[in-house]
Amino acid sequence: xxxxxxxxxxxxxxxxxxxxxxxxxxxxxxxxxxxxxxxxxxxxxxxxxxxxxxxxxxxxxxxxxxxxxxxxxxxxxxxxxxxxxxxxxxxxxxxxxxxxxxxxxxxxxxxxxxxxxxxxxxxxxxxxxxxxxxxxxxxxxxxxxxxxxxxxxxxxxxxxxxxxxxxxxxxxxxxxxxxxxxxxxxxxxxxxxxxxxxxxxxxxxxxxxxxxxxxxxxxxxxxxxxxxxxxxxxxxxxxxxxxxxxxxxxxxxxxxxxxxxxxxxxxxxxxxxxxxxxxxxxxxxxxxxxxxxxxxxxxxxxxxxxxxxxxxxxxx
Amino acid sequence: xxxxxxxxxxxxxxxxxxxxxxxxxxxxxxxxxxxxxxxxxxxxxxxxxxxxxxxxxxxxxxxxxxxxxxxxxxxxxxxxxxxxxxxxxxxxxxxxxxxxxxxxxxxxxxxxxxxxxxxxxxxxxxxxxxxxxxxxxxxxxxxxxxxxxxxxxxxxxxxxxxxxxxxxxxxxxxxxxxxxxxxxxxxxxxxxxxxxxxxxxxxxxxxxxxxxxxxxxxxxxxxxxxxxxxxxxxxxxxxxxxxxxxxxxxxxxxxxxxxxxxxxxxxxxxxxxxxxxxxxxxxxxxxxxxxxxxxxxxxxxxxxxxxxxxxxxxxxxxxxxxxxxxxxxxxxxxxxxxxxxxxxxxxxxxxxxxxxxxxxxxxxxxxxxxxxxxxxxxxxxxxxxxxxxxxxxxxxxxxxxxxxxxxxxxxxxxxxxxxxxxxxxxxxxxxxxxxxxxxxxxxxxxxxxxxxxxxxxxxxxxxxxxxxxxxxxxxxxxxxxxxxxxxxxxxxxxxxxxxxxxxxxxxxxxxxxxxxxxxxxxxxxxxx
Numbered sequence: 122x123x124x125x126x127x128x129x130x131x132x133x134x135x136x137x138x139x140x141x142x143x144x145x146x147x148x149x150x151x152x153x154x155x156x157x158x159x160x161x162x163x164x165x166x167x168x169x170x171x172x173x174x175x176x177x178x179x180x181x182x183x184x185x186x187x188x189x190x191x192x193x194x195x196x197x198x199x200x201x202x203x204x205x206x207x208x209x210x211x212x213x214x215x216x217x218x219x220x221x222x223x224x225x226x227x228x229x230x231x232x233x234x235x236x237x238x239x240x241x242x243x244x245x246x247x248x249x250x251x252x253x254x255x256x257x258x259x260x261x262x263x264x265x266x267x268x269x270x271x272x273x274x275x276x277x278x279x280x281x282x283x284x285x286x287x288x289x290x291x292x293x294x295x296x297x298x299x300x301x302x303x304x305x306x307x308x309x310x311x312x313x314x315x316x317x318x319x320x321x322x323x324x325x326x327x328x329x330x331x332x333x334x335x336x337x338x339x340x341x342x343x344x345x346x347x348x349x350x351x352x353x354x355x356x357x358x359x360x361x362x363x364x365x366x367x368x369x370x371x372x373x374x375x376x377x378x379x380x381x382x383x384x385x386x387x388x389x390x391x392x393x394x395x396x397x398x399x400x401x402x403x404x405x406x407x408x409x410x411x412x413x414x415x416x417x418x419x420x421x422x423x424x425x426x427x428x429x430x431x432x433x434x435x436x437x
Numbered sequence: 438x439x440x441x442x443x444x445x446x447x448x449x450x451x452x453x454x455x456x457x458x459x460x461x462x463x464x465x466x467x468x469x470x471x472x473x474x475x476x477x478x479x480x481x482x483x484x485x486x487x488x489x490x491x492x493x494x495x496x497x498x499x500x501x502x503x504x505x506x507x508x509x510x511x512x513x514x515x516x517x518x519x520x521x522x523x524x525x526x527x528x529x530x531x532x533x534x535x536x537x538x539x540x541x542x543x544x545x546x547x548x549x550x551x552x553x554x555x556x557x558x559x560x561x562x563x564x565x566x567x568x569x570x571x572x573x574x575x576x577x578x579x580x581x582x583x584x585x586x587x588x589x590x591x592x593x594x595x596x597x598x599x600x601x602x603x604x605x606x607x608x609x610x611x612x613x614x615x616x617x618x619x620x621x622x623x624x625x626x627x628x629x630x631x632x633x634x635x636x637x638x639x640x641x642x643x644x645x646x647x648x649x650x651x652x653x654x655x656x657x658x659x660x661x662x663x664x665x666x667x668x669x670x671x672x673x674x675x676x677x678x679x680x681x682x683x684x685x686x687x688x689x690x691x692x693x694x695x696x697x698x699x700x701x702x703x704x705x706x707x708x709x710x711x712x713x714x715x716x717x718x719x720x721x722x723x724x725x726x727x728x729x730x731x732x733x734x735x736x737x738x739x740x741x742x743x744x745x746x747x748x749x750x751x752x753x754x755x756x757x758x759x760x761x762x763x764x765x766x767x768x769x770x771x772x773x774x775x776x777x778x779x780x781x782x783x784x785x786x787x788x789x790x791x792x793x794x795x796x797x798x799x800x801x802x803x804x805x806x807x808x809x810x811x812x813x814x815x816x817x818x819x820x821x822x823x824x825x826x827x828x829x830x831x832x833x834x835x836x837x838x839x840x841x842x843x844x845x846x847x848x849x850x851x852x853x854x855x856x857x858x859x860x861x862x863x864x865x866x867x868x869x870x871x872x873x874x875x876x877x878x879x880x881x882x883x884x885x886x887x888x889x890x891x892x893x894x895x896x897x898x899x900x901x902x903x904x905x906x907x908x909x910x911x912x913x914x915x916x917x918x919x920x921x922x923x924x925x926x927x928x929x930x931x932x933x934x935x936x937x938x939x940x941x942x943x944x945x946x947x948x949x950x951x952x953x954x955x956x957x958x959x960x961x962x963x964x965x
Contacts (some may be wrong), residue, residue, distance in 0.1 A: 161852070164591045170857050170885070179587070207507050207514050207590050214660070281695040281718070288695035291685055291702075293658035294644075365760040388662045396505035396661075396688070401852030405506075431489035 126331025129429050131359050133422050140418055145197065148410045158182060159206040159403055193407070202408040206400070212410045215390060219412075222382070222389035224298055226374040228305060229312040234367055236313075237320035242359065245323070257325065260318040272311040272384040280307060289384075290387040304387070311381045316370045323366045324359060331358035365374045366422040372420030375413060480716040482726040482772070482937060489657025491678040491945050499704040500693040501955065503686030505661035510642035512633035513589050514826070518706060523664050523957040526682065528633035528649035531577070532624045533560065533950050533957075536873065537784045539628035543572065543650065547623040549616070549906050556599070556623040562609040564624065564673045566636055567654040574606035579637040581614065592878070595630045619904035621911060622876075626783075629874045633950075651957035652677045661686050678946060678962025687769045690824070697722065697939050704947070705939040707954050709824055710770040712732070713937045723942050724785065726772065726935040727953030730783035731872050734776055735768065735829055736930030737865040738888045744840075745815055746864050749925050750808040755865075756794050756929055758801030758840040764832055765932040768825040773934035779919055780882075780930055783872030785901075786915035791923045801840050811841040818847045818863035820854030826867045833865075833931075860887040865929070871936075871952045875915050876903060888930075895921040 160176040177183055203210040238412060239369060240256070247253045281287025290304035294387040298305055341347075379391030386392070390409060397405035503519035512524040531544035544558045564572035584593050585601035595601060597617065604614040620626060636648050644658040653666035664684040670676045685702055687693045690712070693705035698718050713724045729793070739746035739755070746752060761775035776782070777791045806809050815837055819830035830846055837844035853859060860866055866888065870878060879899050882888040895918055902914035922928055936953040946960040 155852075205507060207509065208507070209507065217659070218506060276692075276695060281698040284699050287701055288699050289687060289692045289701060291687075291696060292662060294657040294663045323831055362960045383689055384692065386687045386689060386696075388659075392661065392688070396507065399851055400504070400507070401850075402507060435882070 126429055130426055133425055137418055137422050141415055142194075144414045144418070145194050145411055146190065148407055148414060149193055149413040150186065152407045152410060153186060153189075155398070155401070155403060155406065158401060161401060180215060190374075197411065203404040205397075205405050206402040211405050214393065214405065215412070217407065218388055218390045218393055221298055222291075222378055222391065223373060223385065225308055225312065225378050225381075225387065225389060226371055228309045229316060229374055230367060230371050231368065232313050233307065233316055233320055237317055237324055237367075238359075241324025241363070242319045242328045242355070245325040245359075246332060246351075246355075248325075248332070250328045251324075257322070260322055263314060263318040265321075266309055266315075266378075268315045269380040269384060270313045272308070272381045275307050275311055276384055290384070290385040292388055298387075304385075308378070308381050308385050308387050311376060313386075316374060320363070320366050320370055324363050327359045327362045328355060328361060331355045332366065334358065361428055364427045368420045368427065372417040375416050447920050448497060463713055468822045480714055480724065482935070484725045484726055484728050488779055489964045491960075491964050493678055493680075493962075494680045496681040496956070497704070497961045497963070498683040498685060499706065499958065499961070500685040500687040500696050500702045501706045502688050502690070502693075503661055503913060505686070508660035508686060510644065510647050510655065510658055512631070512635065513584060513591065516591075517686075518952075518955040519664075519684060520708075521951070522958060523655075523666075523684055524631075524633045525651070525950070525955065526653040526666060526958050527647065527651045527655055528635065529564075530628065530632055532628035534628050535948075535950055537787070537874070539622075539624040539874075541624075543577070543634055544624075544627070547624055547627060549620050551648060555613050555615045556620060558612040558614070558623075559611065559672060561644060562610055564650050565671050566649040566650055567669055570636075572634075572650050573609045573637075574612045575609075575637045577634060578604050578606045579639070580632065580634045581612075583639075584757065588737040593630060593632070594877075595626065595632065598626060607748050613702065620907040621903060621907075625874050625876055629877045629951075641714050648722075649747070653682050656695065672959070677959055679912045682958055682961060694718065694939055697941070701844050701945045703941045706956070708937050708939050710768075710772050710934070710937065712939070713772060714770050718939070723940060725938050725940055725947075727938070727949050727956075728797070729933075731949050731953040732773065732782065732933035732935055733763075733823060733869055733871050734780050734782060734930050734933050735823065735826065735869050736776070736778070736780065736867075736928055736932075737830075737833065738868045738882060739865050739927040739929065740860065740863060740887045741890060741927050742861065742887060743864050745808075745810050748808045748810065748929060750804045751810050752927060752929075754801040754804035754808070754810070754840065754927065755837065756957065757797045757804070757831065759929065760796060761793065761835045761931045762796075763827055763836075765934075767832055768829045769932065769934040772937060773932050775932045776933045777923065777924070778928050778930045779923055780868075780870045780928060781873070781875045781878040781919075784875050784878065786912055788916055788919040788923070791919065798840065805841050812843055815842040815844040815865070816847055816863045817844060817865045817867075817869050818854075818860060819850065819867035819882070820849050820851045822851055822854060822867070823869040825933075826869060827829070829931075854886065857885065860885065863887075868928075871954070873951075875918075879918060887896065888927075890922070891924050892925070895926070 159180055160173050160182055164172055164176055181189065193203060205211050205214060244253045244256045276288040279286050287304055287307050290308060292298050292301060292304060332355060337350060340350045340354045378389055379394060382389045382391035383395060393405060394409050440709055450727060501519035501522050502513060502517060504517035508517065508520050509515050512528055517523065528907060529543045531542060532539045533542050543561050543564060545561050546559045548557050558577065560577065581601040581604045584597060590790055598620050600617055602616040604612055606612055634650065644655055647655050652669055652672040654669050655664060656667050657665040663686060666682040668677050668680055672931040685696065687696060690707065690709050694708055694712050696702040697705045717723050739752055741747045765773050765775050776794045777793045779788065779791055781787045817834050819827050819828050821827045827848055834844040834846045847863060849859065898914045898918035898921065902911050902918060905911050905914065943963045945964050946962050948957040
């Protein structure tokens with residue numbers, strides 16, 4: 122079983138490497154098709170066509186796509202994320218911001234794990250009751266509300282209208298957002314709102330299935346106290362699926378904070394992505410897409426491995 | 438695993454749904470009840486800042502749209518309002534614009550020689566850098582060479598007129614720049630070029646090292662987040678009022694408004710017309726406009742390389758047939774006025790007496806028919822460079838259809854807006870322009886083949902206006918150029934919109950120089 126698991130993990134990592142290579146190709150070629158190019162992003166709308174042509178030549182944009190891709194991918198292997206249209210190294214532009222987005226994601230997950238587990242198990246055990254009916258419908262409705270709307274309403278009601286919390290997450294230069302926890306509250310709440318509903322619904326469903334499983338029924342018939350049934354019968358069946366959901370959600374959150382970051386002006390990578398796409402700063406977009414894709418891939422594999430480790434599921 | 442569905446849910450009953458919808462509606466209504474004040478007429482705005490001497494001290498926090506992680510302390514890199522607001526208080530230019538005219542800053546005069554082969558700059562004496570060293574001609578020579586280097590991000594428009602790299606210092610306070618073609622009014626060209634003077638030897642721009650001659654010096658900087666500035670007490674034009682200035686980079690207009698509303702900022706630049714219409718969002722706050730001369734002109738440039746726009750009758754028909762008032766109402770919500778098809782309002786030499794064309798739909802339709810344009814396809818291209826440009830283009834297309842053209846709309850992103858190949862396939866292109874000098878107004882659009890208006894009389898007039906050293910000849914040449922554009926040109930500039938901001942009532946000293954979107958903050962402060 123151990124050797125089997127190790128072989129499985131190695132296999133997954135091998136697949137991941139192949140997928141990452143494929144991803145880099147898709148990202149590079151796909152972003153290259155986006156409107157704008159580093160030359161026009163660099164020179165702005167006031168440049169004459171002659172100046173643009175000269176800049177393209179200087180930046181090597183007239184080289185064939187394959188050659189540019191190979192140079193870029195080679196740089197990635199050495200940890201070089203490239204140079205933005207305005208000449209700044211991309212790694213430097215993302216450095217502090219990646220950390221800021223990670224703070225948002227980590228705090229959301231920290232709250233998401235206990236809350237979704239509590240809510241999901243509580244609803245699942247009361248399946249069919251009025252509490253479950255109301256709770257599940259509420260969750261269904263919250264998943265239906267887009268996150269920018271949630272963020273916008275929170276910013277308006279708790280921020281700008283009441284003045285309880287800052288509606289704009291202004292972090293003084295040189296400080297980490299953790300030094301100013303008040304700027305994190307509303308962004309984290311908005312992210313939690315959307316992810317909580319999804320995770321809770323999955324956990325609720327798992328609890329429901331576990332509660333009806335033969336081993337749980339056997340434990341109950343043997344007169345084992347309900348508390349022990351929950352801890353030894355239900356939770357072990359629920360946790361692997363829950364862990365997978367939490368991992369996948371955290372990967373999704375890293376890339377999914379974009380809208381929330383825009384609404385609150387939070388200095389994370391989501392904002393960089395939007396600015397770069399709108400100004401046509403393609404090297405930054407390529408680096409970010411690659412980074413987010415790689416993180417999602419890693420989280421998915423981690424979820425698979427967790428599933429395997431407890432012998433639950435295995436995707437081939 | 439059990440084959441049961443992954444997510445068995447209890448049925449959603451009508452009763453639970455209705456009950457929850459009720460709760461939802463109540464929640465949604467809460468902000469609406471307190472948020473809106475009134476509809477109908479535009480809420481009045483205040484022009485400019487309160488008068489009266491501001492007190493010394495305090496921290497002024499101002500929010501501008503920025504460029505995220507791409508912002509820079511290098512004044513040749515940034516183009517966002519937040520970047521430019523920062524450059525203009527940290528650095529000085531040789532000349533700056535005030536009331537549409539070039540005024541001396543680090544240079545006290547710029548004289549073109551009689552053969553117009555070079556230009557001599559006399560520099561201000563007694564200016565010191567933030568590190569206490571004196572400002573000299575060597576700094577200007579370094580700035581010009583730095584600007585001209587091919588390694589710079591963007592080429593300077595000045596390079597067409599001056600051989601920047603060949604500039605020489607004559608003594609400590611004189612610089613001579615060779616010209617590439619006759620330059621009649623070098624001060625105006627230099628004022629409009631965003632030429633921020635950097636210190637000799639500067640090659641890196643990090644927060645601890647950057648020095649300028651401006652009224653504030655940088656103490657901390659984080660791209661796309663904020664810039665912290667402290668007063669430079671030895672500023673040559675008199676020290677500022679606020680002890681500290683904080684520039685906040687906030688891209689979303691609503692987020693800027695929120696920052697002022699909840700007390701995190703004292704000023705939000707460039708707010709939306711909708712926000713203004715709802716009135717000041719709190720006590721002690723006011724909505725300001727930058728004044729009539731600082732409005733942004735919204736319009737379309739007709740591509741005369743295409744069949745329909747090349748016909749003067751079609752151009753005239755469009756100018757006569759569109760409903761400017763409807764466009765102004767719909768886009769500016771009352772914060773603006775119809776325009777007379779000329780860009781450049783607010784600049785020196787702008788022709789104020791050209792009337793807004795009266796609407797004559799019958800004549801427009803007749804002209805289109807005569808030109809054989811009725812029923813022909815007409816493509817309008819737009820990108821949201823300014824709030825409302827796209828909706829204006831949509832309305833414009835509807836109005837053109839009403840005149841009998843088979844008009845259609847192409848919406849593109851701002852990154853591809855001025856893509857030459859894309860523009861070539863369109864008959865009209867959205868074009869906004871702030872109150873910049875006529876030299877810039879007329880050279881910028883002429884740089885693009887698809888936007889230019891090839892007309893002998895116009896080209897001659899613009900060339901004269903740029904090269905003549907005589908003030909009277911220049912005024913006459915600009916008048917001629919503008920009459921050509923008004924009479925038969927390819928501009929359909931339909932309206933001018935206010936540039937609005939939200940500010941604390943006590944905040945003063947916001948000065949419009951180059952553009953109200955990044956005002957000069959050297960004298961910002963609070964009145965008692």
